[in-house]
Amino acid sequence: MILPRTFYEQDTLSAARDLLGCFLVHREEEGTTIGRIVENEAYVENDQAAHSYGGVTDRNRVLFGPPGRAYVFFIYGLYCCVNAVTGREGKGEAVLIRALEPADGIGLMEARRKTDKLTALCSGPGKLTQALHITMEDNGLSLTDSPLQIWSADSIARYQPPPGDQVVQTTRIGISKSTDLPLRFYIRGNRFISKK
DNA sequence: GTACTGATTTTCT
């Protein structure tokens, strides 16, 4: 089933942990692409590394809106990254989706990423948005009621997560501030994470 | 295998 809005209203750290194993789904005319979330990072209130630090701007407006929406941003002149807005409305908290295990629409992902190496399709925040064709057009979409959705971990019958997956909690990567906060989560030993 | 660099543009100071 699609994760309900109440899921996103829980505290951001719990949401990040619970999002591991869930499925990010993008339905388009061209086809549907699906990946299992295996790595993410939380960005929270009073967090110097968060885009919401410093208050509302044109770019980060969606972060301060209701939870359960997609916050997409453009970075380094060529990549997009996607977050799920979480926690209490107005705090500017979100979970950055950093890596997926490809689950469906793999042919489309290969064409978009121009590679057929499975581990290269979605193993990074900029790669997975290419593979699922998530762009600035998707910024602000409701993850509970739009072509961009997140499904609970047990909802895709033919793709059961391996039993006994363990969650690792450690420091975030690719940032220069607040590098000591343990806000990155990933599934231990998974081949598809962006970096060990 | 690891290390370094260039691409490219929006955003805020």
Add this chain to the structure above:
DNA sequence: GAAAATCAGTACC
């Protein structure tokens, strides 16, 4: 004007 929640290619073990 500098920095940015990145990636792919190249060089060199």
